[in-house]
Each structure stands twice: as C-alpha cells, then as structure tokens.
Amino acid sequence: MPTVSESRAEALETAVESLAEGLAVLDDEGRYVEMNRAHADVYGYEEPDDLVGEHWSVCYGDEELERFDSAVMPTVAEAGEWHGEAVGRRKDGSHFPQELSLTALDDGGLVCVVRDVSERVETETLYRTVAENIPGGAVFLFDDGLRYTLVAGRAFRSLDVTTDELEGRPIQEVIPEDQREAVVARYESVLDGESSQFELEFGGRVFDVSLHPLDVLHEVHAGIGIAQDITERHRRERSLRALHEASRQLTYVDTVEETARVTVDIAEEVLDWPLSSLWRYDAATDGLRALSITDSSADVLGVETEADLRPLTGDDLGMEVFREGSTRSVADYQDSGVGTFDAAFGSVLEVPLGDYGLLAFGRHETGEFTDADRRRAETLGANAQAALESAENRRLLRERTDELETRTTQMEFINSILRHDVLNGMTVIRSRAAFLEEDLEGRQYDHAETILRWCDDITAFVERVQAVLNALGSQDSLAVESIDVADVLREEVARLSQTYPDVTFEVDLPTSVVVQADELLADVVGNIATNAIEHNEVDGLTVRVSAERHDDIVQLRIADNGQGVAPEHRESVFRRGESHAKTAGSGFGLFFVDAMVDAYGGEVRIEDNDPGAAFVLELPAAAEGTDGWTGEASGIGGRNDRD
Known part of the structure; x- marks a missing residue:
C-alpha cells in the first residue's frame, strides 16, 4: 500500500501531467531531465523522451539565444527566476510566441514552464499554471467536501501558517470571517464545473486566487487553486490611485506658486516623502x-523658507538633471560627490519638469529608489508640469485681458475727447464760418469757404478715427501660427487620462492636422474636455476626441456620453459669468473657449451626442505645406454672429 507521501506525490504528478502548459526540469548543464507531455508537444516532439537529454537551446533560434545569454540568464542567476515572453522554435523549425517562466533550483538546475500563446482568444483562461505561480505564490488541491488535500508553495514563507x-x-x-461567505461560494462553483478568480486578503497579504475544476485526477481531489501574492502590486x-486622486487638486490651482505648494504637499501626504x-x-x-519646500525639508536644510535657499547653478546636480531632461536617483547622497547641500539626505530622486524646472525628493536613509517610486514621482511630475503650464498660460491670459481692458479704457477716453471736445468745437467753428460766409465777398468769402471745407474734412477725419477706435475696442489682432492640433489633442488626452483614470478616452485623430491658432489652443481643448468630465459622473463616462479637415476648415469634436446640455442653455454657457466649466481658477470657463475660438477666426457650438453632448470647434486650416506659417487672425469680436 502506498504511503501518504507517495499518494500526494502521485496526485501532484498527475495534476502537473494534466496541465495544458509544458513543465520541464533541467540539470545544471541545461539539459532536460524530466518534462510532461505538454512540454514536448509545444515544441513539436512526439514523446518527452525525444527531448530528455537534449540542451534547452535546441528549442530556440539564434536571435533568441543571444537575448537569453545577455538578459534572461543573468536575471535568473541574480534573482533566482525570470518570467516573460519569448519566441520558441519547434522541431520542424517553425517559430511561435510563448510565455516562459524559469526558476532556479538549489542544485543549479532550472524549472521551465512554457505556454504557446499564438492562438490566444477572448476566452483565454484567467489562471496560470502551477509551476508559473509557485515561485511567488501557492498551489493547493481540495476535495468535494471543500477540504484542503495538498498545499504547497513559497507564499507560506511570509505567512504565519x-x-x-x-x-x-x-x-x-x-478563510477570514469577513470574506468567508463570498469565498466559499467561489469554491462551491468549482464543484459545478466553473472556474473562478478573485482577490483574497489573508495573513496580512493580498492574493490573486484562481480556482479550476479537475476533470482527470485522483478521485479524492475535486479542484485546484493557484494563489499569487500581489501585495506589493x-x-x-x-x-x-491615491496619487491620481490627490493630483486633481492641481487642476484647481491658479498660480505657479500655488501649484508648487500643492505639489510638495502631495509628495509629503500621499507619497510619504516629507523631504x-x-x-x-x-x-x-x-x-x-x-x-x-516642505517644512521637513526646511528643517533638514536649516532654513526658514524656500527664499533662504541659494539657487542651483552651474554643475549642481539639479541643473544637470534639468538640462538632461531625465529622472535621476542617487542612492547615497553624502558619498556621491554630487551633493549640493550639506544636509542629512541619505538618498535623493530628482524629476525634471520640462522647461519649468525640477521636482526633488529626499530620504533620510540611503538606498535605491524602486521602479515603483520612480513611476509615482514621474506621475506627480507630469501632473505638476501640466499644472505649471496651465497656470502660466492663465497668467498670460490675464495679462492680455488686462492689457485689452486698459487699451479699451484708453481708447474710450480718446473717443470721448474726440466726440465731446473736437467734434463739438468743429460744430461751433463751422456754424460761425457759415454765418460769416453769408455776409462776405471776394477774398474774405474764399477764406470763410476754406474754413468750412477744413471743418468738414476734420470732422470726416475724426469720424474715421472713431470708427477705427470702435473697431479696436471690440477686436484685438492676435498673432497665430501653424499648430498641429492632432498632437495637442493627443497630449491633452494623455494628461487627462492620468488625472481621471476612471474615465474612458477614445481618440480618432489623423497623424497630423494643422490649424491657425496659438499656444493657448491646448487650454481651449483641455477646458472643454475637463468640462465634460467635471459635469458628469465618471462611472461609465467616455470622452471621444476626433478631428478632420474639410477644405479650409478643421473640425474638432469633443463628445461625451453624459447628461448633455439642454438646447436652451447652449448659447448662454459661453457667456462670461455663466461658464459651464469648472476650470480651476481661470474665471473664464467656456467664455474663454468662445473668445479664443473667435480670436482664431473660428466657431464653436454644442450638439447632441445621444446620449451626452458634443462640443464642435471649427478652426481655420493652415495652408498645406506651410509648417512654419505665421500670420494674424481676426480678433475677439471679429467673427460673424452665429445663426
């Protein structure tokens, strides 16, 4: 009679043999020692014995072997395992894509798990094979009474069981009590022949669990489960998610200084980087x-405020990172020789912000920042850079508006002088000259006639000047250039996708489509897209962005599937003071959109999207082949009124 250990070994062997994935063991020289039939099949061999004794390199082409030598095997040697995709070679010489998992054994050998993914379809199973998951998780068998019959895996090294x-x-x-009912229902579904996948919190860790029925296995086993530790993920x-949520605060800041303050606050409160x-x-x-700077940074640097810090110049680390435009980390700041400040920083991470500057993080302890740390820092940096750009554009817009209002006031004053003083004076002079003309003759009559003629000429000239002032008072010539609106839309969608991860964005754009506009076009389309998001529930919200050229016009369409805009409000939302958008601190909303599109010589309107609303912008197309074209667009108020 077989022992319990033998029965378990037999059960596990049968389970592995029944897997669709290929599983093999290699010795320390890279030769196959054991494998299941699926492993032989995936490489086109009739029997496992046809590969046993062969070196694993017979299953790959020269190019892939070079990649294994340079990247894969060094990773296995350093980390003990490697998971990824590769290109296998069958016995007949054909190649196929595969998912591959390599795990180092204590004796120098390897466990190899391979899966042919060339015909992956929508119904692809959600679980991975036992051997793929054991390095980072666990495999277990259970019977029809929902009792564990066999449990194994590295995950238990981090658990108190x-x-x-x-x-x-x-x-x-x-199973923990708060999850027991739902999880047991998942197990019971396996007994009915269904597979299941879910997340489970157990022993302070989070696992991705997949359950599957076993059709051919020892009679005491009804199902197999695979649990992958995803705690860190x-x-x-x-x-x-917390970073994206907090970064939305940057949407509502109005100045560059406020953007900087909110950014470092997010780094301290959300990323837990106080320095x-x-x-x-x-x-x-x-x-x-x-x-x-954060208060903690001020303490470490020994200053009261950021104004007390000397600027970074020359060969300072921060200037190097800013000039290079790529993120850099220093594991040991004090011993690196690149330290700018004589402060108790252990390690630093610096992220460039395009042309705007630099975002710097420090830690008291030494050591490398992880890839996840870098991604979070760069995500915050991207949001901060976009917010800085938006704040700067709003500042420029305010300055332009102030200049326009000042110019309008000045022109109104001049117009008033011309109207009340000059024209009234000309009226008095003309009336007196006409009166004298009636009683004069000869040269005196000619002089009076000259006075009348000059009065009429000066009056006509002043009226022309008034007409010019009135026109300038309602329109301001705007310098425009050729702008690739397809690139602008793609960049805005990429930025908004980070800020609003729960919103679905669909893009239908040509490679390039050029319009006559200026650098504020990004704020125009961003304002509309943000308006669509902020005035709708994000759950299930889809924003679709498209552009196409029709002769001399480029039509942009930013549509959502939200609640829409009532027909009676489609004109009023563009009026100043009745803006429908919640663009942070701009004070202009859709009035800004309307004014800028007007200044470009275009039009904007709202249409039904069924469901939702569609903002349609029609902008002048730049002449083909004039990438460097610049010119003047009609100013605000220079467009014909809408029908």
Whole structure:
C-alpha cells in the first residue's frame, strides 16, 4: 500500500501531467531531465523522451539565444527566476510566441514552464499554471467536501501558517470571517464545473486566487487553486490611485506658486516623502530657484523658507538633471560627490519638469529608489508640469485681458475727447464760418469757404478715427501660427487620462492636422474636455476626441456620453459669468473657449451626442505645406454672429 507521501506525490504528478502548459526540469548543464507531455508537444516532439537529454537551446533560434545569454540568464542567476515572453522554435523549425517562466533550483538546475500563446482568444483562461505561480505564490488541491488535500508553495514563507496546518482542514475554517461567505461560494462553483478568480486578503497579504475544476485526477481531489501574492502590486495600485486622486487638486490651482505648494504637499501626504521641493528655472540667471519646500525639508536644510535657499547653478546636480531632461536617483547622497547641500539626505530622486524646472525628493536613509517610486514621482511630475503650464498660460491670459481692458479704457477716453471736445468745437467753428460766409465777398468769402471745407474734412477725419477706435475696442489682432492640433489633442488626452483614470478616452485623430491658432489652443481643448468630465459622473463616462479637415476648415469634436446640455442653455454657457466649466481658477470657463475660438477666426457650438453632448470647434486650416506659417487672425469680436 502506498504511503501518504507517495499518494500526494502521485496526485501532484498527475495534476502537473494534466496541465495544458509544458513543465520541464533541467540539470545544471541545461539539459532536460524530466518534462510532461505538454512540454514536448509545444515544441513539436512526439514523446518527452525525444527531448530528455537534449540542451534547452535546441528549442530556440539564434536571435533568441543571444537575448537569453545577455538578459534572461543573468536575471535568473541574480534573482533566482525570470518570467516573460519569448519566441520558441519547434522541431520542424517553425517559430511561435510563448510565455516562459524559469526558476532556479538549489542544485543549479532550472524549472521551465512554457505556454504557446499564438492562438490566444477572448476566452483565454484567467489562471496560470502551477509551476508559473509557485515561485511567488501557492498551489493547493481540495476535495468535494471543500477540504484542503495538498498545499504547497513559497507564499507560506511570509505567512504565519504552514502547509501541514492547512492540509485536511475545511476551507471554512481557514478563510477570514469577513470574506468567508463570498469565498466559499467561489469554491462551491468549482464543484459545478466553473472556474473562478478573485482577490483574497489573508495573513496580512493580498492574493490573486484562481480556482479550476479537475476533470482527470485522483478521485479524492475535486479542484485546484493557484494563489499569487500581489501585495506589493496592490499597494502600488492603491498608492497610484491615491496619487491620481490627490493630483486633481492641481487642476484647481491658479498660480505657479500655488501649484508648487500643492505639489510638495502631495509628495509629503500621499507619497510619504516629507523631504520634497519644487524648483523653477530662471532664464535670466540660468539657474533653478526654490519655489516651494516642505517644512521637513526646511528643517533638514536649516532654513526658514524656500527664499533662504541659494539657487542651483552651474554643475549642481539639479541643473544637470534639468538640462538632461531625465529622472535621476542617487542612492547615497553624502558619498556621491554630487551633493549640493550639506544636509542629512541619505538618498535623493530628482524629476525634471520640462522647461519649468525640477521636482526633488529626499530620504533620510540611503538606498535605491524602486521602479515603483520612480513611476509615482514621474506621475506627480507630469501632473505638476501640466499644472505649471496651465497656470502660466492663465497668467498670460490675464495679462492680455488686462492689457485689452486698459487699451479699451484708453481708447474710450480718446473717443470721448474726440466726440465731446473736437467734434463739438468743429460744430461751433463751422456754424460761425457759415454765418460769416453769408455776409462776405471776394477774398474774405474764399477764406470763410476754406474754413468750412477744413471743418468738414476734420470732422470726416475724426469720424474715421472713431470708427477705427470702435473697431479696436471690440477686436484685438492676435498673432497665430501653424499648430498641429492632432498632437495637442493627443497630449491633452494623455494628461487627462492620468488625472481621471476612471474615465474612458477614445481618440480618432489623423497623424497630423494643422490649424491657425496659438499656444493657448491646448487650454481651449483641455477646458472643454475637463468640462465634460467635471459635469458628469465618471462611472461609465467616455470622452471621444476626433478631428478632420474639410477644405479650409478643421473640425474638432469633443463628445461625451453624459447628461448633455439642454438646447436652451447652449448659447448662454459661453457667456462670461455663466461658464459651464469648472476650470480651476481661470474665471473664464467656456467664455474663454468662445473668445479664443473667435480670436482664431473660428466657431464653436454644442450638439447632441445621444446620449451626452458634443462640443464642435471649427478652426481655420493652415495652408498645406506651410509648417512654419505665421500670420494674424481676426480678433475677439471679429467673427460673424452665429445663426
């Protein structure tokens, strides 16, 4: 009679043999020692024995072998495992894409799990094979009484429970009470022949669990489960969600200084990096000036405020990162030789913000920042850069508006002088000259006639001047250039996708479509897209962006499937003071959109999207082949009224 250990080994062997994935063991020389039939089949061999004794390199082409030598095998040697995609070669010489998992054994050998993914379809199963998951998780068998019959895997090294303690126990006793009912229902569905996948919190860890029925296996086993430890991924995703949520604050800031303050606050509160600072580039001094620092940074640097910090110039680390335009980390700041400040930073991470400056993070402890740390820092940096650009554009817009209002006031004053003083004076002079003309003769009559003629000429000239002032008072000539609106839309969608991860964005854009506009076009389309998001529930919201050229006009369409805009409001939402958008602090809303599109010589309107609303912009197309074309667009108020 077989022992319990032998029975378990037999059950596991049968389970592995029944898998669709190929599973093989290699010795320390890279030769196949054992494999299941699926492994032989995937490479086109009739029997496993046809490959046993062969070197694994017979299953790959020269190009892939070079990649294995340069990248894959060094990773296995360093990390003990490698997972990824590769291109296998069958016995007949044909190639196929595969998912591959390699795990190092203590004796120098390898466990190899391979899966042919060339015919992957929508119904592709959600679980991975036992051997793929064991390195980072666990595999377990259970019977029709929902008792664990076999449990194994590396995941138990991080848990306060052993495999022996789980085997033989009912699932109901193992699953935490707050999740028990739902999880047991998942197990029961397996007994009905259904597969299931879910997340489980167990022992302070988070697992991705997939359950599957076993059709051919020892009679005491009814199903197989695979659990992959996703705790770190779960934490990263949760952190990214929190970062995206917090980054929305940047949408509502109005100035560059406020943007800097909110950015470092997010770094401290959400990323848990209290030693954070944002630096602004100053072209006049060719240096970086501290715009905002956290209180913790001020303490470490020994200053009261950011104004007390000297600028970064020359060969300072921050200036190098800013000039290179790529993120850099320093694991040991004090011993690196690149330290700018004599402060107790252990390690630093610096993210360039395009032309605007630099975002810097520090930690007390030394050590490398993880890839996840870099991604979070760069995500915050991208949002901060977009917010800085928006704040700068709003500042320019305010300046233009102030200049326009000042110019209008000046012109109204001049117009008033011309109307009340000059024209009234001309009226008095003309009436007196006409009166004299009636009683004069000869040369005196000619002089009076000259006075009348000059009065008429001066009056006509003043009236022409008034006409010009009136026109300038309602329109301002705007310098435009050729702008690739397809690139602008793609960049805006990419930015909004980070800020609003729950919104679906669909893009239907040509490679390039050029219009006559200026640098504020990005704010125009961003304002409309943000309006569509902020005035609708994001759950299930889809924003579709498209553009196409019709002769001399380029039509942009930004549509959503939200609640729409009532017909009676489609004109009023563009009026100043009745803006429908909640663009942060701009004070212009859709009035800004309307004014800028007007200044470009275009039109904007709202249509039904069924469901939702569609904002349609029609802008002048730039002449074909004139990438560098610049010119003047009609100013605000220079467009014909809408029908």
